[in-house]
Amino acid sequence: xxxxxxxxxxxxxxxAGTAFSLRVxxxxxxxxxxxxxxxxxxxxxxxxxxVIDGYVMLSDRDNFLYHEMLVHPALFTHAAPRRVAIVxxxxxxxLTEVLRHDxxxxxxxxxxxxxxxxxxxxxxxxxxxxxxxxxxxxxxxxGIEWMKRAxxxxxxxxxVDSTDPIGPAAGLxxxxxYTECRRVLATGGILVQQSExxxxxxxxxxxxxxxxxxxxxxALATLTFPQPVYPSGWWSATMARTGANLNGFRETAAERRxxxxxxxxxxxxxxxxxxxxxxxxALD
Amino acid sequence: xxxxxxxxxxxxxxxAGTAFSLRVxxxxxxxxxxxxxxxxxxxxxxxxxxVIDGYVMLSDRDNFLYHEMLVHPALFTHAAPRRVAIVxxxxxxxLTEVLRHDxxxxxxxxxxxxxxxxxxxxxxxxxxxxxxxxxxxxxxxxGIEWMKRAxxxxxxxxxVDSTDPIGPAAGLxxxxxYTECRRVLATGGILVQQSExxxxxxxxxxxxxxxxxxxxxxALATLTFPQPVYPSGWWSATMARTGANLNGFRETAAERRxxxxxxxxxxxxxxxxxxxxxxxxALD
Numbered sequence: 001x002x003x004x005x006x007x008x009x010x011x012x013x014x015x016a017g018t019a020f021s022l023r024v025x026x027x028x029x030x031x032x033x034x035x036x037x038x039x040x041x042x043x044x045x046x047x048x049x050x051v052i053d054g055y056v057m058l059s060d061r062d063n064f065l066y067h068e069m070l071v072h073p074a075l076f077t078h079a080a081p082r083r084v085a086i087v088x089x090x091x092x093x094x095l096t097e098v099l100r101h102d103x104x105x106x107x108x109x110x111x112x113x114x115x116x117x118x119x120x121x122x123x124x125x126x127x128x129x130x131x132x133x134x135x136x137x138x139x140x141x142x143g144i145e146w147m148k149r150a151x152x153x154x155x156x157x158x159x160v161d162s163t164d165p166i167g168p169a170a171g172l173x174x175x176x177x178y179t180e181c182r183r184v185l186a187t188g189g190i191l192v193q194q195s196e197x198x199x200x201x202x203x204x205x206x207x208x209x210x211x212x213x214x215x216x217x218x219a220l221a222t223l224t225f226p227q228p229v230y231p232s233g234w235w236s237a238t239m240a241r242t243g244a245n246l247n248g249f250r251e252t253a254a255e256r257r258x259x260x261x262x263x264x265x266x267x268x269x270x271x272x273x274x275x276x277x278x279x280x281x282a283l284d
Numbered sequence: 285x286x287x288x289x290x291x292x293x294x295x296x297x298x299x300a301g302t303a304f305s306l307r308v309x310x311x312x313x314x315x316x317x318x319x320x321x322x323x324x325x326x327x328x329x330x331x332x333x334x335v336i337d338g339y340v341m342l343s344d345r346d347n348f349l350y351h352e353m354l355v356h357p358a359l360f361t362h363a364a365p366r367r368v369a370i371v372x373x374x375x376x377x378x379l380t381e382v383l384r385h386d387x388x389x390x391x392x393x394x395x396x397x398x399x400x401x402x403x404x405x406x407x408x409x410x411x412x413x414x415x416x417x418x419x420x421x422x423x424x425x426x427g428i429e430w431m432k433r434a435x436x437x438x439x440x441x442x443x444v445d446s447t448d449p450i451g452p453a454a455g456l457x458x459x460x461x462y463t464e465c466r467r468v469l470a471t472g473g474i475l476v477q478q479s480e481x482x483x484x485x486x487x488x489x490x491x492x493x494x495x496x497x498x499x500x501x502x503a504l505a506t507l508t509f510p511q512p513v514y515p516s517g518w519w520s521a522t523m524a525r526t527g528a529n530l531n532g533f534r535e536t537a538a539e540r541r542x543x544x545x546x547x548x549x550x551x552x553x554x555x556x557x558x559x560x561x562x563x564x565x566a567l568d
Contacts, residue, residue, distance in 0.1 A: 018330075019307075267559075
């Protein structure tokens with residue numbers, strides 16, 4: 001069966017030999033920014049859909065999975081996450097989740113493409129509620145350059161919420177960047193980064209972890225979660241800390257969190273870290 | 285972007301507003317059995333693909349997720365799974381996983397469509413190794429009728445490995461069938477059934493659990509796992525037992541299992557049962 005272009009948005013994952021399509025009613029917005037092509041579609045069942053350079057970024061229906069799992073495991077593992085930076089994340093979804101934590105006193109988002117944020121503010125206002133928080137600071141800058149200028153020991157958590165490791169985000173997946181992040185993290189600080197599909201991109205996860213280890217992070221932990229609109233429907237994030245381990249999960253705080261989550265819980269936090277044997281073998 | 289029919293197999297999940305496609309080199313086999321249309325494709329990246337009535341059943345690459353998670357949680361939760369029946373499961377993948385357990389003395393597979401098994405034997409020989417085991421019995425019969433004739437208390441585990449609850453499998457998702465299964469299960473027996481997508485079919489999971497409760501199963505547990513070739517890429521199975529709980533996970537036996545698994549482990553067993561808040565709220 002073939003899908004006509006008028007009624008379906010299709011993303012082909014060529015290296016995986018797969019494609020994922022969402023039925024759409026209309027293209028609500030499309031522009032060419034200085035960096036990339038940005039489009040918003042109205043789907044029939046997944047709410048609105050944000051697409052950059054032909055790659056699905058998020059849908060209304062299922063972005064809670066990604067944003068909750070990129071943010072809360074790291075923030076509930078850090079002993080006192082007060083100063084947080086988000087590299088990328090221009091849709092503000094991660095920023096908004098970060099600011100649900102009362103511990104946070106400042107959250108800076110460094111997105112290279114201001115147009116992503118402006119498009120999100122217009123078409124995904126629910127994701128952007130955090131941007132109005134007085135603790136939030138929105139910068140439109142190159143995250144790699146910003147990190148080079150950031151004072152040593154000035155952050156507790158760095159969240160790398162980027163597109164795939166091709167194009168503008170390629171420089172966010174190597175030891176040089178991770179080394180800079182390590183300098184900027186205070187003692188006990190945590191770096192967390194989206195790390196693609198456990199089924200499709202195990203080599204990438206392996207190489208990311210190797211680069212993190214090379215950059216001096218002694219403790220690494222990859223967690224997985226479902227993400228239907230991404231290739232394979234299964235995604236991961238990898239946490240890294242200078243030091244011997246990533247212990248210190250504030251389980252009671254997670255259980256008693258005052259904000260509502262749809263996917264994340266203390267039990268899901270533990271569960272997400274239980275890697276299947278095929279991943280453990282590939283990553284060890 | 286549109287996908288040509290020649291190079292892609294596409295399954296549309298109309299009610300979800302999604303479609304999933306696999307790039308294929310050729311259609312290896314196609315027939316119309318007495319019950320359904322059966323096709324096998326050679327994909328470029330997922331090995332061979334089994335399709336029934338246009339719905340993806342399994343691929344070489346990722347069926348381990350489904351088969352391991354349908355079988356091992358139930359068998360390691362039962363105290364001594366000696367007598368097992370599989371309703372459906374004509375591809376023999378579940379049967380083969382069942383027979384990895386030394387405790388099992390008999391495993392009967394009741395598949396309505398013999399052609400599914402014959403096609404699997406030819407094109408997916410790796411799934412069918414269990415069929416040659418002397419403990420295996422392959423019947424080609426209606427699972428609902430077979431269950432009505434089965435002696436009371438004659439089974440320890442019933443695995444319902446069926447297609448979606450439409451067409452031939454519709455009768456496997458209601459209280460009348462579950463009541464018959466309850467009669468056939470011995471004390472402590474477990475029924476486990478594939479229960480569709482947590483994201484897309486939460487109403488169905490709810491209704492299945494309600495029908496199981498109506499049929500007298502006091503203990504229910506739904507577990508989730510990734511399954512990239514199924515709609516949403518996220519799937520579930522639901523276990524049911526007459527009695528107060530589904531405790532009794534033989535964790536040490538699971539940890540010391542003599543057979544190799546790629547997804548299942550004792551830790552993954554626990555993790556799969558940690559339901560996210562949105563599921564718990566919908567199922568409570």
